[in-house]
Amino acid sequence: MGDSTIKVPDTTRDHLAALAKERGMTIGGLVTALAEQQPTAEQLAARVIEGRRVMREHMNCTVTDEEFDSAPDVLSRVYEIAAEKSVASIKKGRAA
Structure with a gap:
């Protein structure tokens, strides 16, 4: 599975980076985990x-x-x- 780029405002990127760091994961891992928790x-x-x-x-x-x-x-x-x-x-x- 390939990676993709998602464009977000710098403030959102910084917030995601802080959340990911607190959880010991990458931003990509955090976004994946958040997406998996939200059913369609x-x-x-x-x-x-x-x-x-x-x-x-x-x-x-x-x-x-x-x-x-x-x-x-x-x-x-x-x-x-x-x-x-x-x-x-x-x-x-x-x-x-």
């Missing part, structure tokens, strides 16, 4: 899809994408649904 919109979307898939599979959760998207606090709603299903399951077991 496509990577974030893939994480959301995978997170919802895992939640549905492992929690037997039936929250729709629309519910995920519209809920102000999705995790709280998932906990509510899981609790409702648990209570229903317990009641069903007692009735049998």
